[in-house]
Amino acid sequence: MTDVTTQQTAHPTTTDTASTKQPEPAGNVEQAVHAVADRARTASRLIARANRAHKDKALQAIGEALVARRDVILRANEVDLEAGEANGTSKALLDRLSLTEERIAGLAAALENLAGLPDPVGTVARGQTLPNGVRLRQVHVPLGVVAAIYEARPNVTVDIAGLALKSGNAVILRGGSAAANTNAALLGIIRDALDRTGLPADAVQTVDEYGREGANVLMKARGRVDVLIPRGGHDLIQTVVTNAAVPVIETGEGNVHIYLDEGADEEMAVEILLNAKTQRPSVCNTVETLLVHKDAQAAPAVLKALAEAGVRIHADPRIQEVLPSGVSAETANDDDWAREYMDLDIAVAMVDSVDDALEHIRTWSSGHTEAIITNNLARSEQFIAGVDSAAVIVNASTRFTDGGELGLGAEVGISTQKMHARGPMGLRELTTTKWIIQGDGHIRR
């Protein structure tokens, strides 16, 4: 097999068993990316009809191959990491880019978990026999060709490939160039494992070699790409959403609010805020703004606990006035209300009512998750009805907006749009449906 670690740039993945593509001449990027998509379409027809046992076997084979060939992956990763260091990439980004034996084992375990989940393909969404005797079923079928554009996180390569395969789709990947060598190594191993299990290697392809221009062509490939999923930060998602001509599922931005009501239990409020802010500050279901009712008795304890946990508080003037002794805060402005800190920072504002809290949320929320901590039934109902976000939470941590926590098994991402999927997306959200209508010569009267 070709040792992909020797590739200094992201060439097409080649193995001795999978298809051998030639790099296309520059200027023909559109043609080349369309050719990738057309191969994906052909592969999608085969993978769509593969049964669950077959797909699960492939997922396990991929996981085993990743572990068995971890040295190849780690060497490729080392090349990317060295290039990143030389370019002055930040420590945080280098950490995201970095793979270890343990992380590779984690990828394999995730694939094993995926193999254990039910197959969404073939599930009957609804069905009936009509009064005239026509039999009707609405059945889940794969979307077809899924594309993903993401940043330099090599785990997403394996993650999205696995999710796409399990749901019977072909996938076209476009990862960040900083992870090009790692992704090429992963792709080679994945395609090889597919081939060995009798599934088309072209069910998983990359357009990394075509750079930004390739990504642009992918975004415009109407009819060739059935759905495009951006995974990454605000800028990446906005670029994709604004430029794409193919259907997009917007994921992940989380400007998450907690409203602390009058009369809320102090201990509960402290526990929830600490969990929602400090357990994993860099993820999208972390709370970013706390809205405090003017008479919320639990507020001082909550602010104190956050400060003691090392959280920097950005407070509006009314909160500044009631800060408990020993707690300091910076002055919050509109930037703070708008911002996803993704760090140990929280914006805090005082409000006069649930209505005021809802108004603040309507103005600033990204539509991901909002929570209320309360002991009042009417106000909890008012909050549930008034929030227009993917998830609304009563008396629990915002960290529960997560596919795994909500029992969806694997998670494709958290959709913050209203079309197709909203909130944590499981495998089912990578399918569409088809109506199957069976008669015995029925005609319409």
Place this chain on the structure above:
Amino acid sequence: MTDVTTQQTAHPTTTDTASTKQPEPAGNVEQAVHAVADRARTASRLIARANRAHKDKALQAIGEALVARRDVILRANEVDLEAGEANGTSKALLDRLSLTEERIAGLAAALENLAGLPDPVGTVARGQTLPNGVRLRQVHVPLGVVAAIYEARPNVTVDIAGLALKSGNAVILRGGSAAANTNAALLGIIRDALDRTGLPADAVQTVDEYGREGANVLMKARGRVDVLIPRGGHDLIQTVVTNAAVPVIETGEGNVHIYLDEGADEEMAVEILLNAKTQRPSVCNTVETLLVHKDAQAAPAVLKALAEAGVRIHADPRIQEVLPSGVSAETANDDDWAREYMDLDIAVAMVDSVDDALEHIRTWSSGHTEAIITNNLARSEQFIAGVDSAAVIVNASTRFTDGGELGLGAEVGISTQKMHARGPMGLRELTTTKWIIQGDGHIRR
């Protein structure tokens, strides 16, 4: 009340009870359309929380008002028809534009039917109590602000307004300019009836007065418009799909195929083809191409019956050779395979197998509906699995791809895309979902 029939152009709808908008200065179209959308957003919050009884009362009030004020509508319609005739508009288009007492009664009856349908809002899609005791519900909620761009069919104005209201959404309409006076009259009556039943008149608005520029602003209004539904012919839909920056649901194009298998029952084949082609040739679920297996015994009888029913046959060379005596055919080319005739025309090709039929369908289909007429189980299964369209039909007329026929009640349109909704769209498809997560101080471990 203002007599809207005196308006020679599509001015803002004004009634003495609904809001009174002033026409915006030219050049401020973007600002004006955004203001319409912002009023729609405010109205959407009220209509989203209106209960079913209230919404049904409003639908009935609209229907009654349309009938009671039919003279106003018919006078406005007369102005549009006269302008159309003066402009040399075709008879077919004038017929679509034309309203009669009977058609107005039909619109009222459709609203009455809508009032009788269950409310999709509040339906629980799924739910469970998690192992840790957290209660989870995924509930259907309105999309928010729905926009519709359509051609000069005034019935769509009432139709879409009713569907949007029943599903708890505010709607922004952009109808064809040829129906501007009729639409203004309808809008005035609808808004007035909303106001009288205590629902916000701004739940139904138009941007007709801002012309093409207004339509363009609407298509780009990300964050202000939650979903845009184009209703009309190929060109309208392609314009919207290509230019829109807001989420779009593509509807209605139907290049529909029937595959006539070897061994299919002759009588069944004749009945289905006649029904699928001649019952209502101008609609999207009408068959446009017949694919005939080379040994299909039913073929001569089918071709003869179609010809006798006045259907013009466009045949490939192999079909030309086996035409029954007395049946003539034009020569078909790629234009015929691609085309939606929407008239008494059918393209006919001979194929050697189900695979060949599937290949033809993959190449030319718009993804609406494909049918097989067969008595062979394996081939019917092969066809069902191989077709990638919204509906696949066995031994029944393609005319069954219809919301009413499939028991969905009202129909928003027939989606030919894979995201969000595929096939006939009912009221449920005008909703999104919201996860409601309830705990008792739960935090994530």
